[in-house]
Amino acid sequence: DGGITQSPKYLFRKEGQNVTLSCEQNLNHDAMYWYRQDPGQGLRLIYYSQIVNDFQKGDIAEGYSVSREKKESFPLTVTSAQKNPTAFYLCASNGPSSGANVLTFGAGSRLTVL
Amino acid sequence: DAKTTQPPSMDCAEGRAANLPCNHSTISGNEYVYWYRQIHSQGPQYIIHGLKNNETNEMASLIITEDRKSSTLILPHATLRDTAVYYCIVRVAHNAGDMLTFGGGTRLMVKP
Numbered sequence: 001d002g003g004i005t006q007s008p009k010y011l012f013r014k015e016g017q018n019v020t021l022s023c024e025q026n027l028n029h030d031a032m033y034w035y036r037q038d039p040g041q042g043l044r045l046i047y048y049s050q051i052v053n054d055f056q057k058g059d060i061a062e063g064y065s066v067s068r069e070k071k072e073s074f075p076l077t078v079t080s081a082q083k084n085p086t087a088f089y090l091c092a093s094n095g096p097s098s099g100a101n102v103l104t105f106g107a108g109s110r111l112t113v114l
Numbered sequence: 115d116a117k118t119t120q121p122p123s124m125d126c127a128e129g130r131a132a133n134l135p136c137n138h139s140t141i142s143g144n145e146y147v148y149w150y151r152q153i154h155s156q157g158p159q160y161i162i163h164g165l166k167n168n169e170t171n172e173m174a175s176l177i178i179t180e181d182r183k184s185s186t187l188i189l190p191h192a193t194l195r196d197t198a199v200y201y202c203i204v205r206v207a208h209n210a211g212d213m214l215t216f217g218g219g220t221r222l223m224v225k226p
Binding site for chain 2: 043110
């Protein structure tokens with residue numbers, strides 16, 4: 001079945017450490033997105049990529065980095081510069097086959113900084 | 115993008131229809147209304163969208179008022195598994211690749 005796979009589902013990190021969250025899709029979608037969600041809040045856009053080897057900052061990109069070397073993959077690195085990284089991270093994708101603004105989301109990765 | 119207003123929470127009895135309202139009084143003529151839902155600790159799931167006509171699919175119905183300033187998502191026979199946060203988003207239908215903004219949404223609690 002086609003979909004988006006995020007890993008790991010749960011991750012614990014010590015302060016000062018970088019951590020990379022994986023996002024892989026087999027939907028042949030061109031666009032991919034990373035969102036952050038804090039408890040009881042909506043989603044905030046971190047980065048998005050509309051095509052391989054290109055990506056743009058979202059509303060809260062500071063302290064995060066991404067790469068898009070392959071169409072299927074859009075990993076997110078949470079760096080030590082991110083002051084409050086504990087959150088639920090969601091990856092999404094869409095493409096012409098899914099229709100404008102119809103995003104498919106992964107199951108999420110929950111990061112806790114100890 | 116037009117701003118949307120949703121009630122923060124609603125309750126619904128199991129088996130009854132759940133009617134979730136959304137106000138979007140500043141919507142422009144080429145903006146669609148999209149609905150997503152997010153079950154606790156999962157990724158959001160697309161439900162339905164529409165421009166001006168009412169829409170129905172296997173998950174829900176979307177009723178848009180004639181002036182398009184508000185809409186209602188209807189879950190005709192709510193089940194406990196419909197307990198989730200429901201997001202109403204208004205956006206122009208560009209080509210795929212545009213990002214969506216998810217606000218606070220409505221937390222629907224379906225009770226037995």
